Amino acid sequence: MSADVGRAAEQVARQSYGKLIAFLAARSRDVPAAEDALSEALASALRVWPERGIPDKPDAWLLVAARRNLMQSARHRTVEANARTTISLALEEAEERMNEAGNSVFPDxxxxxxxxxxxxxxxxxxxxxxxxxxxxxxxxxxxxxxxxxxxxxxxxxxxxxxxxxxxxxxPFTVPPRPALxxxxxxxxxxxxxxxxxxxxxxxxxxxxxxxxxxxxxxxxxxxxxxPDEPEAMGLLSLMLHCEARRNARRSGEGRYVPLDEQDTALWNAKMIAEADALLRKAGGFERFGPFQCQAAIQSVHAARRLSGSTDWQALTTLYAALLVMKPTLGARVAEAAVIGRASSAAEGLVRLDRIDPRAIAAYQPYWAVRAFLLARAGDNPAAADAYVTAIGLSDSPAVRAFLADRLEESRRTISG
Incomplete structure (x- = not known):
């Protein structure tokens, strides 16, 4: 198998997997069977494409192959005749639609x-x-x-x-309003x-x-x-705010850059504007929820692009509201980090100390924040220990390298 064929199959699988499964499962009402059929289709692609070439519409090829696998599987199972007919007609229609000249789109x-x-x-x-x-x-x-x-x-x-x-x-349907x-x-x-x-x-x-x-x-x-669901607006706003900073999260050399050190010129201004517009629209419904609150937190960070500074007090207020609505471990750790900046490192550490020790044993952000606050409080030996724990719990090479630099700073301070 050539590397090009392997990459093409992997790309199609990654980009179209959910769309193909949803299309097949919505008609067969059988998620495992749809997954098995698509897996077999992908295996067939890796056998056939090296000989015949990558098709112009690889997702269409996979849908047709998966449809055939699904029908073959149905024939080997005891199913009601009308159910089999429904599957057959729906997927025959899909095959015809997919093979129409120039048409590479099927319902998502x-x-x-x-x-x-x-x-x-x-x-x-x-x-x-x-x-x-x-x-x-x-x-x-x-x-x-x-x-x-x-x-x-x-x-x-x-x-x-x-x-x-x-x-x-x-059923594979968007539920009626009362059940939403x-x-x-x-x-x-x-x-x-x-x-x-x-x-x-x-x-x-x-x-x-x-x-x-x-x-x-x-x-x-x-x-x-x-379109009138404010939390759906809040979620999209939240993701757009985060995505707007993607290019600033790594340096040119691939090193991790924390939020408050990022170059705001690298942030996507258009994406930030869309996120803030969504947040304002959501606010008009006067049904403030956790996703809107998290989006508002990211909006405060995004404002540094214009003001040149971060409003830590505003963040403290928003995190207090978030914890009322959704007191997750991540929110509690983030609130402690913000309080450590808005008030004092000592107060931030007090907030961390209130968290159940059983919950944070393997939670990497807790140890990274704890190390940061301990260093700010001047307790470098304890900070060094926390940095070691945070490094051990991180899956990211870039984050580990960043924390290792902070660890070295703490150790230099101890020895110096």
């Missing part, structure tokens, strides 16, 4: 799959992981690392959830979790940039379906 039904994954019949603890894998094609081991569980445990939960979708006949609020929270959280994986994984730049773009696309698609 990932939002339907997102809402299927948050159905009340499915254990809420697996909603986000299920959406990350089925809609965006993220591997179980990556999801397991993000949720701090074993790959085996998360794989078993995902398999059970997918079987539940099939056996319970869960509870389901919407899970969808918003899953989209943001996908963006978070991209944000944390900048060392694998191309793949993670693609994931970030997919998450933002899903945010836009959700807002197009729910």
């Amino acid at each position: 039904e990932r939002l339907k799959l997102l809402f299927a994954c948050t159905h009340p019949a499915i254990d809420s603890s697996v909603h986000t992981a299920l959406m990350l894998q089925t809609v965006l094609g993220i591997e179980a081991r990556t999801i397991a690392r993000a949720f701090v569980v074993s790959p085996q445990a998360i794989s078993q939960r995902l398999v059970r959830a997918k079987v539940k979708i099939r056996d319970a006949g869960i 609020p509870e389901r919407l929270v899970a969808v918003l959280s899953a989209i943001y979790a996908a963006y978070g994986l991209a944000w944390d994984g900048l060392d694998g730049e191309e793949a993670h940039q693609s994931l970030a773009a997919e998450a933002i696309w899903l945010g836009r698609a959700l807002l197009s379906v729910l």
Whole structure:
């Protein structure tokens, strides 16, 4: 297999996986079968493309191949004749549409799959992981690392959830308005979790940039379906504010640059303007929620581009509001960091000390913030110990190098 063919297959898989799964599963009502059919299609591509060349519309080729695999699988299972006919007609229509001259577009039904994954019949603890894998094609081991569980445990939960979708006949639809609020929270959280994986994984730049773009696309698609939902606006605003700083998060040499040291000239002004416009529009509905609050926090940081300084007191107020609505570990650690800048390092450390020790043992941001505040407070021996822990818990080479430099500064201060 040539390297070009391998890269082409990998690119199509990454860019079209969720879209293809959603299209197939929405018609077959069987997520595991759709995944198996697409996996076989990808394997076929790696066998066939080196001989015949990469097709002009590789995603169309994969959909047709997956459709055939799905039908073959259906013939080997005991299914109702009318269900098989429905699958056949829907996918025959898809094949015809895909093969029309010049047409490489098929319906993107990932939002339907997102809402299927948050159905009340499915254990809420697996909603986000299920959406990350089925809609965006993220591997179980990556999801397991993000949720701090074993790959085996998360794989078993995902398999059970997918079987539940099939056996319970869960519909692939955006639910009616009365059922939206509870389901919407899970969808918003899953989209943001996908963006978070991209944000944390900048060392694998191309793949993670693609994931970030997919998450933002899903945010836009959700807002197009729910144009009057302020939290959907807040989520999109939040992601755009973060994405606007992508080019400033690494130096020309690839070194990590913390937010307050970033060159604001490298921030995307157009993206920031769109994010702030969304936030203002969301505010008009007078239903302030956690995603709007997080977007407002990022907007305060973005204002440094114009003012030249960061309003730490405003950030303190916003984090206090966020913790009332959503008291997550990440929010509590971030609030301590902000208080350490707005008030004193000692006060920030007091906030960190209030967090349950069992929750922070393997939480890298806690140790990085603790090390930073200890250094500001002048306790360099303790700061050095915290930096060592933070370095050991970081998956990013760039972040580890940055923290190692801070560790060396603390050690020099001790010896000097």
